[in-house]
Amino acid sequence: MSYLTLNDVTYRYPNGYKAVDGVSMSFEKGESVAIIGQNGAGKTTTVKLMNGLLKPEKGDVFIDGWNTKDYTTAQISKKVGYVFQNPDDQIFHNDVYSEIAFGPKNQKLPPEAVKENVMKAAERTGLTPVLEENPYNLPYSLRKFVTIASVLAMDTDVIILDEPTAGQDPAALDRLASIIQSLIGEKKLVMTITHDMEFVVNHFERVIVMADRRKIADKSKREVFWDFGILEQSMLKQPHISRLSHSLQLQAPILTIDDMIQCLQQKKRAQEKV
């Protein structure tokens, strides 16, 4: 069995609204996966089912052999860390250190290990100088890193980042990129929900597309971003460079500037031969 599996999962909110309908997907540690789709497609609901914040109405979610129905959210959060879309939905301590320490303390780690995890997470997220600050005195961008640090400090096998690039400046985006790359290097399963297609092509390999509560595609980023049927159905756009290469009729599944350079060089060499 895969490390994380959703098996024909349906979820309905208490008001009766069905937000996820018959969704199946499975993941291994070491994968990098982006879940994309229009607002309301069911992405956030799907990942909340992965970390036990929500339990399926139908179907099953398995994490490392556990059926989430049989475990509490606190137990599951030792394996799956979820960084909320809005940091203000997650932060509830009066200082950054306590906020980051909450998870490892809950995991009943000894005090020295709690401190070590907090300091390491703070270092990775650039928060070491503000550990004593009230998170609500920090700008939005740093509050987002407080929530990321809180999840990193739990050292979970799965890390899910919900809209991590929203409101971030270029320096913060670089920091985020290096955190993601190092997590993938540590063989964590790293997942994101995002509307930022450039972020997807730069850091994630597998792309799951959701539309109208269902999964409509699950393949490599190159296959997804050059499948016009899927893009139309999900009302998504290609990354900028792919759109440019498409309008220039370059006839190559370009995703990055490097792809574009390579393609143009090949065309130039072919012309020189003629």
Ligand SMILES: Nc1ncnc2c1ncn2[C@@H]1O[C@H](COP(=O)(O)OP(=O)(O)OP(=O)(O)O)[C@@H](O)[C@H]1O
């Ligand atoms: N607590 C709730 N009660 C009732 N309906 C909800 C609740 N939370 C979300 N929904 C609805 O469920 C649907 C799916 O929401 P979800 O947040 O999973 O979508 P999403 O694809 O993540 O969208 P976004 O990109 O806007 O975050 C939406 O129509 C939303 O309004």
